[in-house]
Amino acid sequence: MLLEVVDIAKSFGSVQALRGVSLALKPGSVHAVLGENGAGKSTLMKIISGVFPASSGTIRVEGQMVHWNRAEQARAAGVSTIFQEFILLPNLSVAENLFLGRELRTPLGLVDRQRQREESRRILARVGLDLDPDVLTGRLRVAEQQMVEIAKGVMRDARIFVFDEPTAALGDREAARLFDLIRQLRAEGKGILYISHRLPELFELCDEVTVLKDGQFAGHFAMQETTATELVTTMVGRTLDQLFPPHRTGGPGETVLELRDLRTTGFAGPVNLAIGRHEIVGLAGLEGQGQIGITRSIFEGHAPETGEILFEGLPLGHAGPAGGVAAGIGLIPEDRKAEGLFLPLSVARNIAVGLLSGKGLAQPASVPAEDIAAQIQRLRIRLRDAAQAISELSGGNQQKALLARWLVRGVKLLICEEPTRGVDIGAKSEIYAILRELADSGVPVLITSRELPELIGLCDRIVVVRDGATVGSFPGGTSTEEEIMAAAIGGQRA
Numbered sequence: 001m002l003l004e005v006v007d008i009a010k011s012f013g014s015v016q017a018l019r020g021v022s023l024a025l026k027p028g029s030v031h032a033v034l035g036e037n038g039a040g041k042s043t044l045m046k047i048i049s050g051v052f053p054a055s056s057g058t059i060r061v062e063g064q065m066v067h068w069n070r071a072e073q074a075r076a077a078g079v080s081t082i083f084q085e086f087i088l089l090p091n092l093s094v095a096e097n098l099f100l101g102r103e104l105r106t107p108l109g110l111v112d113r114q115r116q117r118e119e120s121r122r123i124l125a126r127v128g129l130d131l132d133p134d135v136l137t138g139r140l141r142v143a144e145q146q147m148v149e150i151a152k153g154v155m156r157d158a159r160i161f162v163f164d165e166p167t168a169a170l171g172d173r174e175a176a177r178l179f180d181l182i183r184q185l186r187a188e189g190k191g192i193l194y195i196s197h198r199l200p201e202l203f204e205l206c207d208e209v210t211v212l213k214d215g216q217f218a219g220h221f222a223m224q225e226t227t228a229t230e231l232v233t234t235m236v237g238r239t240l241d242q243l244f245p246p247h248r249t250g251g252p253g254e255t256v257l258e259l260r261d262l263r264t265t266g267f268a269g270p271v272n273l274a275i276g277r278h279e280i281v282g283l284a285g286l287e288g289q290g291q292i293g294i295t296r297s298i299f300e301g302h303a304p305e306t307g308e309i310l311f312e313g314l315p316l317g318h319a320g321p322a323g324g325v326a327a328g329i330g331l332i333p334e335d336r337k338a339e340g341l342f343l344p345l346s347v348a349r350n351i352a353v354g355l356l357s358g359k360g361l362a363q364p365a366s367v368p369a370e371d372i373a374a375q376i377q378r379l380r381i382r383l384r385d386a387a388q389a390i391s392e393l394s395g396g397n398q399q400k401a402l403l404a405r406w407l408v409r410g411v412k413l414l415i416c417e418e419p420t421r422g423v424d425i426g427a428k429s430e431i432y433a434i435l436r437e438l439a440d441s442g443v444p445v446l447i448t449s450r451e452l453p454e455l456i457g458l459c460d461r462i463v464v465v466r467d468g469a470t471v472g473s474f475p476g477g478t479s480t481e482e483e484i485m486a487a488a489i490g491g492q493r494a
C-alpha cells in the first residue's frame with residue numbers, strides 16, 4: 001500500500017472535525033474522497049500533507065510510520081498537494097517557483113538561472129504545459145498555476161498527489177487536460193487522492209471512493225461497482241429524490257432589469273436582455289465570453305461603451321459596487337476567496353457587511369443579530385458560532401454565508417456567478433430551492449454557470465453569450481445541452 005491512514009481524529013477546539021477515519025491508497029490508482037460540505041475532506045487532506053498534525057491516529061507511507069508537523073516534511077517524503085488556494089508566490093517567475101528552496105547553483109554558489117530555465121522547460125513539457133519559465137506566476141490563469149504545482153510535484157518525484165477540488169475553477173477544456181495528466185500520473189504508478197463534488201467526473205476518472213459523513217468514515221466503494229444514488233445516499237444519509245425545484249409555470253412577470261444594446265470593453269457585443277420579476281435567468285457560454293462583464297456592469301455600473309441598463313424602469317447610473325448595493329442588487333462573485341469573503345473576520349460580520357471584499361474595507365453595518373441567526377438557520381450553515389472566523393468554515397459553508405449576506409438585506413435582484421461552486425449535492429438542492437423561492441417572491445435571479453445541467457435544471461431561461469453578445473435564448477427544462485453548446489460555439493470551431 002502506498003499510503004495508509006488509520007483511525008485519524010482531529011479536533012479544532014470543541015469542534016471534532018474527524019473521528020476514526022481510515023483510508024488506503026494503492027499505487028497506480030485514483031482514489032476519490034467524497035462527502036458533504038464540512039464532512040472533513042479538506043481537513044483529512046491537510047493532515048496527509050503535513051499542514052497540521054492529527055490529534056490521534058497513524059499515517060504510513062509504503063509501510064513506514066510518519067509523523068509530520070510541517071508541509072515541507074510531507075513534501076520531502078513524496079506527497080505533493082494541489083490545494084485550492086495556491087501556494088505559488090505570485091511575484092516569482094515560474095522557474096523560481098519550481099526551484100524554490102532547492103535552487104540550482106553555479107560553482108560559485110550563485111543561483112544558476114540559465115540552468116533553472118532549461119530544466120523548467122523540460123519539466124513543463126512533461127506535464128504538457130507550453131509556458132515561458134520567466135513569466136510571473138501571478139499572471140497565469142488558475143489552470144496554468146495548477147499545472148505548475150503539478151509540475152513541481154513531478155519534478156520532486158512525488159509518489160502521492162493530493163487534489164482538493166481542482167476543477168472548481170476550471171472550464172471544460174482545462175478540466176479535460178487535467179484529467180489526462182492525472183491519468184498519466186496513474187499510469188506511472190503514482191497514487192492520487194481526489195476531492196470533488198462533481199459525481200460525473202468521479203465516475204470518469206476515479207478507481208475507488210471513500211465517503212465521509214460528519215467527520216467519520218461512511219463507506220468505501222469501487223467506482224465501477226457503485227452508483228450515483230448509492231454514493232449520494234451514503235454521503236447525505238437520505239435519498240435525494242429531486243435536485244431542482246419545479247420550473248415556474250406562470251409568466252415571467254413585469255420586467256425588472258433590462259440591458260439594451262450594451263457593449264462592454266473588449267467584446268464585440270451587443271447584449272440585449274430583459275429579466276422578469278419572477279424569473280431565474282442563466283447566462284451560458286464558453287469560458288470568458290463576457291458573462292462576467294455583464295454581471296459586473298449591472299452590479300458595479302461600469303459605464304458601458306454604448307447602450308444602457310434599466311433597473312425598475314430607471315437608468316442604472318451608479319458608480320462602483322456600493323451603488324449596486326444601494327440600488328438593492330446583490331452579487332455573489334465567482335472567486336469567493338479573492339473577491340467575496342473578508343477571511344479574517346467573523347461569519348456574522350461577513351454576513352452583516354453589504355460589500356465584496358475585493359472592493360473595499362468591511363464597514364460596520366447594522367444588521368440585527370437575530371436576522372443573521374435566522375439566515376444561518378435557513379441556509380443550514382454549519383458552524384460552531386457566528387463569532388468564529390469565516391476562514392474556519394468549509395468551502396461550501398463559506399458560499400452559503402455569501403448568500404446569507406444578500407438575503408439578510410432583502411435585495412431586489414440577486415446575481416450569482418457560479419452559485420454552487422464547491423457546494424455538495426445536498427446543499428446544492430437547498431440553494432436551488434432558495435433561489436426559486438426568491439424568484440417566486442418577486443426577486444429575480446441572474447446566474448452564470450459552467451455547468452449546463454445546472455442552467456437547464458434551474459433556470460426559466462438560458463441566454464447564450466458569445467463574444468460579449470447575446471446570441472440565443474432557450475427555455476429552461478426542455479432545452480438540451482447540445483443545442484445550447486451549438487449556440488455557444490457558433491461559427492467558430494470547437
Ligand SMILES: Nc1ncnc2c1ncn2[C@@H]1O[C@H](COP(=O)(O)OP(=O)(O)OP(=O)(O)O)[C@@H](O)[C@H]1O
Pocket residue numbers: 012015016017035036037038039040041042043044382383391392393394395396397422424
Ligand atoms: N482551522 C479550523 N478551525 C476551526 N474549525 C475548522 C478549521 N478547519 C476546519 N474546521 C471545521 O472542520 C469541519 C470540517 O471542515 P473541512 O474544511 O474539512 O470540510 P470539507 O469536507 O472540506 O467541506 P467542503 O466540501 O465544504 O470544502 C468543519 O466543521 C469546519 O468548520
Ligand SMILES: [Mg+2]
Pocket residue numbers: 041042043394395
Ligand atoms: Mg473542503
